[in-house]
Amino acid sequence: MAPNPKIKKACKAMEIFPEAKVKSVLKTLLKTYFNKWDFIEDEGYKVLLDEGDAQATENKKKAEKMKSKDVATNRGKRKAPELTQPLVEDEEEDRDEDEIPLKRRLRGKGERGCDNNGCSSVGTLMLQNPKEENPKPEEEEKDDGITELPPLKRYLRRNGKRVSAITMSNNTSPSCSSTMSIDFKELPPLLLLPAGPVQAERDSDAGALIILDAEPFTDHKPMTPGNSSALMLEMEKSKMRVEERDRETKDSLNDTAMDVPPSAIGGSSEHKFAAAALELASSTSGEAKICLSFAPATGETANLCLPSMEDLRRAMEEKCLRSYKIVHPDFSVLGFMKAMCSCYIDLAKNSTNQSLETETMCAVSKAGDESSADGTSMGLVVAPECEISADGWRAISNIKDIAVGEENTEIPWVNEINDEVPSRFHYMPQSFVFRDAAVKFSLSSFSDEQCCSTCIGDCLASAMPCNCATAADNGFAYTVDGLLKENFLEDRISEARDQRKQVLQFCAECPLEKAKKEEILEPCKGHLKRKAIKECWIRCGCTKRCGNRVVQRGIHNKLQVFFTQNGKGWGLRTLEKLPKGAFVCEYIGEILTIPELYQRSFEDKLTSPVLLDAHWGSEEGLENSKTLSLDGTRYGNISRFLNHRCVDANLIEIPVHVEAPDQHYYHLAFFTTRDVEAMEELSWDYGIDFDDDDHLMKPFDCLCGSRFCRNSKLSKKAKKVMNRA
Numbered sequence: 001m002a003p004n005p006k007i008k009k010a011c012k013a014m015e016i017f018p019e020a021k022v023k024s025v026l027k028t029l030l031k032t033y034f035n036k037w038d039f040i041e042d043e044g045y046k047v048l049l050d051e052g053d054a055q056a057t058e059n060k061k062k063a064e065k066m067k068s069k070d071v072a073t074n075r076g077k078r079k080a081p082e083l084t085q086p087l088v089e090d091e092e093e094d095r096d097e098d099e100i101p102l103k104r105r106l107r108g109k110g111e112r113g114c115d116n117n118g119c120s121s122v123g124t125l126m127l128q129n130p131k132e133e134n135p136k137p138e139e140e141e142k143d144d145g146i147t148e149l150p151p152l153k154r155y156l157r158r159n160g161k162r163v164s165a166i167t168m169s170n171n172t173s174p175s176c177s178s179t180m181s182i183d184f185k186e187l188p189p190l191l192l193l194p195a196g197p198v199q200a201e202r203d204s205d206a207g208a209l210i211i212l213d214a215e216p217f218t219d220h221k222p223m224t225p226g227n228s229s230a231l232m233l234e235m236e237k238s239k240m241r242v243e244e245r246d247r248e249t250k251d252s253l254n255d256t257a258m259d260v261p262p263s264a265i266g267g268s269s270e271h272k273f274a275a276a277a278l279e280l281a282s283s284t285s286g287e288a289k290i291c292l293s294f295a296p297a298t299g300e301t302a303n304l305c306l307p308s309m310e311d312l313r314r315a316m317e318e319k320c321l322r323s324y325k326i327v328h329p330d331f332s333v334l335g336f337m338k339a340m341c342s343c344y345i346d347l348a349k350n351s352t353n354q355s356l357e358t359e360t361m362c363a364v365s366k367a368g369d370e371s372s373a374d375g376t377s378m379g380l381v382v383a384p385e386c387e388i389s390a391d392g393w394r395a396i397s398n399i400k401d402i403a404v405g406e407e408n409t410e411i412p413w414v415n416e417i418n419d420e421v422p423s424r425f426h427y428m429p430q431s432f433v434f435r436d437a438a439v440k441f442s443l444s445s446f447s448d449e450q451c452c453s454t455c456i457g458d459c460l461a462s463a464m465p466c467n468c469a470t471a472a473d474n475g476f477a478y479t480v481d482g483l484l485k486e487n488f489l490e491d492r493i494s495e496a497r498d499q500r501k502q503v504l505q506f507c508a509e510c511p512l513e514k515a516k517k518e519e520i521l522e523p524c525k526g527h528l529k530r531k532a533i534k535e536c537w538i539r540c541g542c543t544k545r546c547g548n549r550v551v552q553r554g555i556h557n558k559l560q561v562f563f564t565q566n567g568k569g570w571g572l573r574t575l576e577k578l579p580k581g582a583f584v585c586e587y588i589g590e591i592l593t594i595p596e597l598y599q600r601s602f603e604d605k606l607t608s609p610v611l612l613d614a615h616w617g618s619e620e621g622l623e624n625s626k627t628l629s630l631d632g633t634r635y636g637n638i639s640r641f642l643n644h645r646c647v648d649a650n651l652i653e654i655p656v657h658v659e660a661p662d663q664h665y666y667h668l669a670f671f672t673t674r675d676v677e678a679m680e681e682l683s684w685d686y687g688i689d690f691d692d693d694d695h696l697m698k699p700f701d702c703l704c705g706s707r708f709c710r711n712s713k714l715s716k717k718a719k720k721v722m723n724r725a
């Protein structure tokens with residue numbers, strides 16, 4: 001009979017190996033794959049190489065088992081552990097010509113486990129057939145239903161079958177217990193679930209499972225069947241594409257500083273990766289140990305540069321943070337492993353059929369803690385990479401401090417309402433000129449009369465008010481405690497709230513009207529004349545601790561950006577009680593001229609514009625470059641999160657001159673109008689006329705909830721939201 005051309009081709013492709021060997025392997029494979037040659041020919045006969053390798057290793061094991069039996073019998077002392085496959089010490093060394101595998105296996109049977117306290121454990125990677133859905137190719141099957149056939153996995157996949165479980169049998173020496181081998185290719189594990197009852201309830205879409213087999217603990221006391229299956233790693237319902245996983249695998253290998261030849265990484269061959277084993281050893285006396293062991297990819301030289309545990313821990317934590325984006329801030333790999341150990345022991349001790357799934361989830365969520373008392377799952381939020389935007393990632397990285405270290409104190413953000421993250425902006429602790437604004441922060445622009453160069457120490461302690469005290473009616477605006485003086489504050493509050501006390505100044509040609517570039521210039525609507533504070537500054541003789549320097553010393557209260565529950569979006573609140581007259585923060589943003597501000601508002605309505613118009617109207621023919629405003633939309637500080645409240649807001653904005661004697665530029669500082677309780681939202685009155693459509697700010701339905709609310713257009717929807725809140 002003419003030789004089958006396919007067999008001929010296969011032998012030719014494998015010509016560096018003995019033909020008899022190739023044919024023998026082919027025979028097995030054809031049987032396994034129901035004579036489907038395409039599976040065998042795929043990827044340059046990869047499956048052929050693998051199977052040949054597997055057979056060689058199997059033969060070698062058999063030979064060694066025989067040898068070890070002989071040794072045990074002969075010496076009558078040491079008995080080979082029942083479950084343990086013989087160690088494959090060095091495949092290169094004592095292999096018969098006949099036993100040379102077609103290719104070294106890259107993962108799986110007989111790979112060396114870690115040496116834990118002088119004992120070696122060997123894991124055998126096996127594949128468990130998903131019982132109901134996969135066809136069962138003819139294959140040698142063990143009693144426990146586990147088929148030892150690596151290529152089967154690929155076969156099942158190609159046939160559209162899901163591989164449900166990879167089991168690691170417990171091949172250990174007497175003093176070691178379990179070894180779990182993890183296929184990196186399969187491993188972005190997100191959940192730790194106990195084996196056993198849960199397995200039957202697997203979601204049909206779940207990926208492969210890695211199960212720690214049900215075998216004895218280190219003290220050789222066999223476990224009861226109910227609790228002996230300790231843990232399994234459930235694969236994420238992975239939407240990730242194969243390339244993505246390949247990249248992850250590369251990362252894993254790089255992160256763990258393994259010196260793996262490039263050829264061993266990636267590629268289409270999933271077996272081309274270094275194997276990793278995770279050993280979880282424990283005893284019923286209440287100790288558990290996790291040991292990770294790594295082995296080089298079969299066929300590659302064992303040129304591993306093993307990392308220190310510390311390096312590994314760090315790399316793993318970085319990797320977790322990079323991969324999962326949202327983890328509990330206290331997440332640590334060591335904590336995770338500790339939780340795994342404690343779970344393992346708990347499960348081992350407790351044979352009742354409790355909800356294992358919940359318990360192990362809890363171990364994950366409370367990584368680093370002791371096991372949860374109530375068994376609820378919380379804490380670890382895993383967000384697949386594809387679901388989080390770059391802005392989201394940036395915001396998450398600032399969760400502890402939205403000010404990114406720019407302030408005296410950290411300002412965290414929190415969202416207890418939904419999964420929104422703060423929109424992207426660039427945090428600045430001080431305002432900067434955008435482009436055209438004529439703001440001079442020069443020492444020479446100060447005259448001696450505009451500062452207190454002869455003062456020493458603290459100006460507030462001086463018997464005579466210095467030059468800088470001119471701002472407040474009776475001396476300085478501040479008390480020695482750094483609060484606004486009561487009468488100064490009350491005057492400012494009543495000016496802001498009581499129209500009868502307001503002094504409006506009208507420009508001959510209003511910068512706002514001019515900037516609209518309309519044919520007919522509308523008359524000026526008036527600008528509120530505001531009393532300003534003058535703080536001492538660097539040109540003064542006093543020290544930085546001078547009591548007349550409050551705003552320039554920056555934020556010092558515990559504040560938090562939070563997501564409001566009544567539809568206003570983000571807001572700012574205090575985490576501690578604030579006394580009346582306390583400085584909270586200043587309004588920071590880009591310093592824009594009014595034409596620049598209008599230009600921006602034409603492009604997109606602004607959410608955070610503020611006019612520095614306290615002195616407009618007092619001067620005729622104001623140049624454009626001196627008509628100033630602040631916009632905190634793109635660049636700003638936490639004041640951009642302050643929401644509006646009509647009339648009775650707990651903050652008031654007061655102009656403060658510091659480094660610029662020119663009255664057109666000033667700081668706009670927020671002070672409390674009353675005592676504010678911890679956790680109260682901070683707000684100020686934007687001064688919006690809700691009946692006037694002609695403003696720069698994006699219109700919104702006011703949800704301030706104040707009984708003085710000016711928003712006559714309050715929609716039904718807004719009212720409903722307010723009632724609910």
Ligand SMILES: C[S@@+](CC[C@H](N)C(=O)[O-])C[C@H]1O[C@@H](n2cnc3c(N)ncnc32)[C@H](O)[C@@H]1O
Pocket residue numbers: 567568569570571607608639640641642643644645698700701702703704
């Ligand atoms: C300076 S931002 C304040 C922070 C803003 N809530 C956020 O989520 O970023 C101004 C915007 O907040 C919203 N806002 C402020 N006060 C509000 C109020 N009283 N009622 C409804 N929305 C308000 C409006 O959308 C307004 O355009």
